[in-house]
Amino acid sequence: MTETQKTEADHILETRAALLEAAIPHVVFDGWSDATFDAAVAESGVDAGLAAQACPRKGLDLAVAYHRQGDRAMVAAMEAADLQSMRYSDRVAYGLRARLETADRELVHRGSTLFALPHHAAEGAGLIWETSSAIWDALGDTSRDVNWYSKRAMLSAVYSSAVLFWLGDTSEDSAETWAFIDRRISDVMKIETTKAKLRDNPLSKAFMAGPGRLLDLIKAPDTSAQSNMPGYVAPKS
Incomplete structure (x- = not known):
């Protein structure tokens, strides 16, 4: 990308x-x-052609941009936290809680x-996947095989259910939502423990040595270039 292209991209952002x-x-x-967009163009003073x-x-x-803005705030909060002590x-x-704490309930509802x-x-669904992938990346996930997908799929399910719970949560400081997240994460950790036990099972080892070897062909997408594969994190918007 040339300096001119970078400047144009930055201008769009x-x-x-x-x-x-x-x-x-x-x-x-x-x-x-569209009504909100038109009002934003009028009040921001942005040229209509550039806005388009x-x-x-x-x-x-704009809704997509708001979601990704929240993801960036979440990552910043995770980077500033002492995660190693947890x-x-x-x-x-903490990542899920940080994501919701940086969001406005009514805007998320809309x-x-x-x-x-x-x-x-x-x-x-793709935006939810991006959020989950951003959390795993911030935690230093290095998996590049089928586990890359399973981790993000499970966390996407937890995050989407947490959002729905949070939208209806009237407890003080969203305490019930945080407890809900803790329970869901506990469930996920139980699944991971079960998976680890199954890997040591003789039948599982036999399967992985045979048909299960096909799983070795599943690799995480290359996010260094644009991709339509799950997990591709789009440029900042």
């Missing part, structure tokens, strides 16, 4: 950030909609409504 900042007060009333280039799908692109399960739970629509569901 700055434009999108300006639009997102102007859009947020309108999301409560109009959701992540930064967010060609208007409100949908048990591994607590580190995972986003959940948008991504629940059939034609946006796949993109919403």
